[in-house]
Amino acid sequence: MTESFKKAAEEVKTLKTRPSDKEVNALYGLYKQATIGDIDSATARPASFHIIARRKWDSWTEKKGMSKEEAMAAYVDVVEKLKTKQNIK
Template sequence: MKANTLEEAVALTKKFTSRPSNEDLLKLYGLYKQATEGDNETERPGGFDFKAAAKYNAWLNFKGLSKEEAANQYLELVNKLAESHL
């Protein structure tokens, strides 16, 4: 099974039978946010909310990437992960 659109890719991740690594999950999150919202202009979360800080930084890693390119990279990553997590 291969996803061809952002929506199909999101649906495909919900069918994964095993959990990708935290690194891959953060990359997926960052690419998805960049693809759907563009550059991260939100306020940095507080110092002790480590999960929110990790997500914030994951999104920030893709600053300047176009929404289209972020969507393409998201699709590539989901399709690659699907090979070992479906």
């Protein structure tokens, strides 16, 4: 699975248009879960005025408990759906 994950991580950089905020957040959370694992409980949720940092934190926290392998597979699925949506082979 790691090879397809690495490939997807590179392919996402070549998308024709930027994914929606929801899609970007999903990709971020899955990527962090796949590469690092659960977010450290000592990492506090960013303040509400740090909107982007807070969204990233929330996206990663939502994946808590997901195995790295599950996160990699889900990340690859999201990238493949984005490629299909943008007609990229």
